[in-house]
Amino acid sequence: MSIEYIWEVKTQNTPLLKKKCNHCDSNRFQCSDKFRLNAQKKNIDVWLIYRCVKCSNRYNMTLFSRIRTESISKDIFNRLSENDADLAWEYAFSFETRRKNNAEADLDSVEYEIQFDKIPVExxxxxxxxxxxxxxxxxxxxxxxxxxxxxxxxxxxxxKLNQLIEANAIFVHEKPLQKKHKARNGDIVQIHKGKLKNVLYREEIQTEAILRE
Structure with missing residues (x-):
């Protein structure tokens, strides 16, 4: 039975927002991991707070606007009230949240580490x-x-990677890998071992073939 290896991406920070500050010359804001809640009668507004990287000027990104409090689950409401950092990160990375706010993220600002077992390819x-x-x-x-x-x-x-792609040796969910394919949670990458071996050791294989002639 073949082994399934795990490659895990650990992000170190949330993406900065590309936004011009009206208090200084900065054009980047960072997530504070904090929320602002404002309740009026039975309605509530919720924002994710960002701060200018230079002067700490505040920008509030809208999460919920004028919705009934009962529309938010008790669990989410408690996490918002407690400034749950994990929830803040979910919203900070959410494309849909940024789209609704007409905001653009600097995704290149995200630092990360890939955790994997360093097993020799051989x-x-x-x-x-x-x-x-x-x-x-x-x-x-x-x-x-x-x-x-x-x-x-x-x-x-x-x-070597290009040779593997050209040889149709790498698949994602059983479809040939496209170089533009972005990593998504749950993706399954499969690599044909015979083709990988040929690419990695092509020079050695060719040399052995010549010596046998």
Missing amino acids: EMIASDGEMLSFKIRCLFEFNLRLSTMIRTCLSLSSG
Whole structure:
């Protein structure tokens, strides 16, 4: 039975917002991990608070506007009231939230670490099965390319990766990998072991073939 390896992306920060500050010359705001709630009778407004990276001027990103308090689940309401950082990150990474606020994120500002077992490729190739299988854990989406993860985790050069893609050796959910494919939580990457071996050891294989002639 083949082994499924895990590649996990750990983000270090939320993306900055591309927004010009009206108090200084900065054009970036950072998430404060805090919410502002304003209740009026039976309605409530909720914002995610951002601060200018230079002067700390505040910008409130709308999450809920004039909605009935009972429309928010008790769990979410409690997390909002307690400034739950995990919930703040969910909203900060949410494309839909930014779209509704006509806001643009600087996704290149997200720092991250890829956690994976540093198993030699030779050992993986020697395992059972025709394909190597890798499951992606990536809680937040920020335009990280799968090709970048593959290069990092398998220590491949750009040239070797391109050869694998051209040989149709890499698949995502059983479809050939496209270089523009972004990493998403739950993605399954499969790599054909025979083709991987040929690409990695092509020069050695060619040399052995010449010597046998």
